[in-house]
Amino acid sequence: MSTMAQPRKWEYVFWPLFATAIFIAFWHYTVVWTATKIFPSPLEVERGFAELTHKGVLYHDIVDSLRRVAVGYLAAVAIGIPLGLMLGWYPTVNQIVNPVVQILRPISPIAWIPLAIIFFGVGDYAAIFLVFLGAFFPIVVTCVAAVSNVPLIYRRAGRNFGLTPARILSRVVFPAALPQILVSLRVALGIGWLVVVAGEMIAVTSGLGFLIIDSRNSGKRYDLVVGAMILIGVIGLVLDTLFRQIEKIKPVRWGFRDES
Amino acid sequence: MSTKTAMETPTTMTASARTKLRTDSVGMIFDRDGKSLSVLENINLEVSEGEFLCLLGPSGCGKSTLLSAIAGFLTPTSGEITIDGEAVRGPDPRRIFVFQERGVFPWLTVEGNIGFGLGKLPRKERAQRVSHYIQMVGLEGFEKSYPHELSGGMKQRVEVARALAVNPDVLFLDEPFGALDSITRLIMRGELLRIWQAERKTILFVTHDIDEAVQLADRVVVMSARPGHIQQIVPIDIAHPRDISSPRYLQLRDGILNQIGLAHKL
Numbered sequence: 001m002s003t004m005a006q007p008r009k010w011e012y013v014f015w016p017l018f019a020t021a022i023f024i025a026f027w028h029y030t031v032v033w034t035a036t037k038i039f040p041s042p043l044e045v046e047r048g049f050a051e052l053t054h055k056g057v058l059y060h061d062i063v064d065s066l067r068r069v070a071v072g073y074l075a076a077v078a079i080g081i082p083l084g085l086m087l088g089w090y091p092t093v094n095q096i097v098n099p100v101v102q103i104l105r106p107i108s109p110i111a112w113i114p115l116a117i118i119f120f121g122v123g124d125y126a127a128i129f130l131v132f133l134g135a136f137f138p139i140v141v142t143c144v145a146a147v148s149n150v151p152l153i154y155r156r157a158g159r160n161f162g163l164t165p166a167r168i169l170s171r172v173v174f175p176a177a178l179p180q181i182l183v184s185l186r187v188a189l190g191i192g193w194l195v196v197v198a199g200e201m202i203a204v205t206s207g208l209g210f211l212i213i214d215s216r217n218s219g220k221r222y223d224l225v226v227g228a229m230i231l232i233g234v235i236g237l238v239l240d241t242l243f244r245q246i247e248k249i250k251p252v253r254w255g256f257r258d259e260s
Numbered sequence: 261m262s263t264k265t266a267m268e269t270p271t272t273m274t275a276s277a278r279t280k281l282r283t284d285s286v287g288m289i290f291d292r293d294g295k296s297l298s299v300l301e302n303i304n305l306e307v308s309e310g311e312f313l314c315l316l317g318p319s320g321c322g323k324s325t326l327l328s329a330i331a332g333f334l335t336p337t338s339g340e341i342t343i344d345g346e347a348v349r350g351p352d353p354r355r356i357f358v359f360q361e362r363g364v365f366p367w368l369t370v371e372g373n374i375g376f377g378l379g380k381l382p383r384k385e386r387a388q389r390v391s392h393y394i395q396m397v398g399l400e401g402f403e404k405s406y407p408h409e410l411s412g413g414m415k416q417r418v419e420v421a422r423a424l425a426v427n428p429d430v431l432f433l434d435e436p437f438g439a440l441d442s443i444t445r446l447i448m449r450g451e452l453l454r455i456w457q458a459e460r461k462t463i464l465f466v467t468h469d470i471d472e473a474v475q476l477a478d479r480v481v482v483m484s485a486r487p488g489h490i491q492q493i494v495p496i497d498i499a500h501p502r503d504i505s506s507p508r509y510l511q512l513r514d515g516i517l518n519q520i521g522l523a524h525k526l
């Protein structure tokens with residue numbers, strides 16, 4: 001097979017599976033060759049997971065993590081998009097608020113954990129707040145930039161047809177900025193999923209983050225630690241793949257033409 | 261001048277035609293890096309109702325700036341622009357600006373774009389108007405298509421249709437066919453003339469293409485640069501459809517080339 005040839009249909013499935021198989025085999029033999037007592041082999045991870053699934057724990061942990069991400073993320077979207085659009089629409093307001101945003105933005109949500117616990121106590125809301133923080137700033141900052149990137153021509157056309165400023169914002173600026181906003185929403189979802197795991201290690205007693213830290217603390221079950229890590233990765237991939245489907249919707253497709 | 265066309269052709273500068281638009285000693289000064297730059301100087305123009313006027317000049321002569329000012333997007337530094345006796349204070353749906361095809365909204369379908377300015381109409385009337393103008397610009401079958409699925413010429417048709425749909429009395433066209441290939445450009449010129457003859461709009465058309473100006477306009481306003489001013493106004497007294505190899509056409513075109521200082525230079 002030449003490298004120039006168009007890959008066939010089965011190859012799209014086969015080669016990624018092949019690479020995964022190689023990786024798992026490498027993992028397995030590394031564990032065997034090094035004769036480690038701590039690091040689990042793929043088979044041990046699989047067995048540990050079967051055990052958790054039987055107990056019904058795993059399902060609840062997944063649902064709890066997803067729920068926290070959903071609430072925190074949707075709150076960030078619901079507040080971040082209107083705020084970002086407004087700041088982009090009124091550059092003078094943005095100039096006033098921007099320094100605060102730029103100082104808060106680089107602070108990792110993890111650094112907020114002590115304050116989150118003061119604000120919300122140990123529990124769901126602290127974890128949700130961390131997700132919110134992680135998703136909020138990228139959304140706001142991108143919305144501001146997206147609005148100012150809307151070509152002058154579109155705004156002029158909106159004015160020319162006699163639209164009020166509010167309608168120019170909703171019918172011209174927002175749809176024109178939407179592809180860029182969607183990119184930030186996708187990034188923010190990824191960050192939310194990263195942050196929830198960290199939050200759950202400290203603030204709550206359920207979820208995949210808690211599963212990891214609990215498996216280590218109560219009996220050094222590294223098979224479960226690694227299993228939970230893999231699960232987090234797979235769910236992250238699924239979320240991202242689902243989100244990318246939105247980019248194929250026709251009213252935003254034009255903004256993603258560069259991607260394959 | 262004899263004409264073989266059955267269609268009545270507007271004679272240039274008909275004495276009876278009402279003045280639609282005036283510019284009175286319009287000047288425009290921009291601030292660039294602290295230096296003031298005079299872009300337009302003492303522009304005096306009078307455009308009759310239903311007239312097709314071309315603003316012709318090299319890039320940087322201020323013709324697009326003048327058009328933007330007349331459309332109300334820019335405020336002149338000095339002088340005044342009046343349309344129907346009213347001073348221009350901003351853009352207005354009675355006068356639509358057609359950009360190069362870049363002005364089409366990529367998030368709306370052909371239908372959505374053409375109906376964009378018709379938000380206040382009842383749904384049924386809106387649909388009728390949209391389909392009427394889709395037909396006029398020959399885009400039947402593409403109602404549900406998105407701009408990125410269309411060619412440059414088709415996008416330009418969408419934009420012209422979007423402008424016509426709100427039934428404006430004036431159309432401003434800023435090098436509308438500049439991004440099209442030369443064959444499509446010729447076709448689009450013909451279509452624009454056809455639409456103009458059917459709808460009787462006043463048209464201000466900016467171009468840097470001398471042939472384009474002489475093929476389309478009732479009068480060609482030749483502008484020159486730094487600061488932009490009107491060098492000469494040339495009436496094109498040839499009936500439509502114009503024979504672009506007729507002696508009169510060539511004479512007028514060469515006259516303008518001469519005026520710009522480019523005659524027999526190639």
